[in-house]
Amino acid sequence: EVQLVESGGGLVKPGGSLRLSCAASGFTFSSYSMNWVRQAPGKGLEWVSSISSSSSYIYYADSVKGRFTISRDNAKNSLYLQMNSLRAEDTAVYYCAREGDVWGQGTTVTVSS
Amino acid sequence: DIQLTQSPSFLSASVGDRVTITCRASQGISSYLAWYQQKPGKAPKLLIYAASTLQSGVPSRFSGSGSGTEFTLTISSLQPEDFATYYCQQLNSYPFTFGPGTKVDIK
Numbered sequence: 001e002v003q004l005v006e007s008g009g010g011l012v013k014p015g016g017s018l019r020l021s022c023a024a025s026g027f028t029f030s031s032y033s034m035n036w037v038r039q040a041p042g043k044g045l046e047w048v049s050s051i052s053s054s055s056s057y058i059y060y061a062d063s064v065k066g067r068f069t070i071s072r073d074n075a076k077n078s079l080y081l082q083m084n085s086l087r088a089e090d091t092a093v094y095y096c097a098r099e100g101d102v103w104g105q106g107t108t109v110t111v112s113s
Numbered sequence: 114d115i116q117l118t119q120s121p122s123f124l125s126a127s128v129g130d131r132v133t134i135t136c137r138a139s140q141g142i143s144s145y146l147a148w149y150q151q152k153p154g155k156a157p158k159l160l161i162y163a164a165s166t167l168q169s170g171v172p173s174r175f176s177g178s179g180s181g182t183e184f185t186l187t188i189s190s191l192q193p194e195d196f197a198t199y200y201c202q203q204l205n206s207y208p209f210t211f212g213p214g215t216k217v218d219i220k
Binding site: 035037044045046047050059060061062095097100101103104105106 | 114147149151156157158159162168200202204207208209210211212213214
């Protein structure tokens with residue numbers, strides 16, 4: 001079964017850091033670009049970052065550029081999002097997605113003092 | 114950055130109704146558009162990609178059309194399980210922006 005499972009969310013104070021992980025199974029992870037998408041409470045979807053299959057191409061939304069770092073380990077079938085200098089407006093459910101056709105269940109990040 | 118607008122923002126409809134949602138891009142995006150369905154507390158589900166290609170497993174009552182700057186998602190006969198929020202997303206250039214969403218509710 002094709003599956004993505006996110007982990008690493010939680011409560012963090014403003015200015016803090018968090019690392020999200022996304023474990024992939026059931027498909028050849030190294031063949032696909034991957035994305036992080038977030039959704040603030042009661043709001044719409046916001047694309048956060050994308051990484052190509054070999055990590056050659058990486059893109060970020062302006063709202064996270066310089067603070068978030070996307071990476072992947074194809075040997076471990078895993079995608080990551082390192083989030084630094086977190087702000088209240090980063091509070092959201094974070095989804096990893098395989099090129100849009102397969103999504104994880106999401107992990108919740110809450111930034112609050 | 115390419116901006117997407119959706120209309121209407123909210124739609125009240127009955128089971129069996131034909132429903133059309135429009136997505137407009139601030140500049141041409143060829144056919145690089147996807148449509149998603151999202152239910153409360155759930156991850157989005159891909160319905161349509163490349164503007165008009167039905168994702169595997171998605172019922173044929175869903176269809177997409179358009180190219181350039183104007184796109185539509187049509188549900189030919191609304192079913193109870195279709196009450197949800199629908200988003201378009203452009204995949205022409207980064208950032209891969211989403212539209213603000215259209216909530217389809219029960220009349």
